[in-house]
Amino acid sequence: MTKQFDSVWLREPRQPKASGLRLDHIIGAAVELLDAEGLESLSMRKIGAKLDAGATSLYWYVANKDELLEWVLDEFWGMVEVPESDDAPWREVLTTFAYNFQAALRAHTWGAALIGQLPSMGPNALQLTDRLRRAYVRAGFRGVDIYLASGTVMSYVLGVVIPEIAWTKTYGDLNVDRDKIIEMMETTAADYPEMIADYRAVTPTNPAAARAMAFDFGLLCLLDGLEHRLPGGSGEHPGE
Structure with a gap:
């Protein structure tokens, strides 16, 4: 029912x-x-x-x-702040939103559980939604693409933070011992020596730095992809 x-x-x-x-x-x-x-x-x-x-x-x-x-x-x-001026470049607005949304979720982990479970139709939610809508319109998005693009950015942040919340809830700390991970990989992934070598060679030794680098990389790729969809980009135009 x-x-x-x-x-x-x-x-x-x-x-x-x-x-x-x-x-x-x-x-x-x-x-x-x-x-x-x-x-x-x-x-x-x-x-x-x-x-x-x-x-x-x-x-x-x-x-x-x-x-x-x-x-x-x-x-x-209401805790997720974005630049209020419509003169702010759209990528600046969305980047600020993404980082502040990430910070709010990390500080108030219950927020991730409530999003999608309850309607976000209050005054703060509507004000934020409209501010983001104006940024997408200013960028050149039209029609339903405005909301699809906005949902994509929000989903990216949730997709990064929710596993962090789950890990912290289980283990209490995100700062995993890198050497311990390598030791585990040498036992469980011995059939994949190149993967182990890659992990040794390219992953930062600081877990917080690794998380920051991963978030930056994903967000930049996402915004680049959205920009590719805009009129004047090399991809299809919004709405096509």
């Missing part, structure tokens, strides 16, 4: 009660708990305790936990 679509953005926010508790307090407390304990541990009871309020008082503002998470997801989108 298909789940019926519903969203907190389809109803008017309730006005604060005289108690002084406000929706932004609830959202802020939820973000702090998510950062500290993760998505699985979040509960209305814990939020109420953090705010010295009963869990039932929270339901004046949010009908359930899913509605609260929609507010929290929109708070996440």
Whole structure:
């Protein structure tokens, strides 16, 4: 059975009660708990305790936990900054977006789990989407290609960061011992000596530098590919 679509953005926010508790307090407390304990541990009871309020008082503002998470997801989108001026070159806007999106996901790993699970239709999400839309239009994209291009950049960042989050959740640290990896490869990949030699020769010894280099390389290739699609490039024009 298909789940019926519903969203907190389809109803008017309730006005604060005289108690002084406000929706932004609830959202802020939820973000702090998510950062500290993760998505699985979040509960209305814990939020109420953090705010010295009963869990039932929270339901004046949010009908359930899913509605609260929609507010929290929109708070996440507000953390992803991009150049506001329309005079900024489109590649600068998208590069800034990609790096800030990556940083926000790394700092607030729960964001990756909520994207796609809940609708991103809040004011921060819409403002960011429109800013990116204007950058793509300024670049020369038209029609549905605007949103296909935007989704491609977003998917790239998620594709890089989600495995990092999974690895960290399992092992607690992204800074894997390179020598240990080589030792494992010599045992498990002994039939591929050229691959082992390549790994020894070309991979940076600093894991953080290796991740940064990989992200840079992929993003540059992606933006080059998008530019190739624009009028005046050597590829097909958008919409064709």
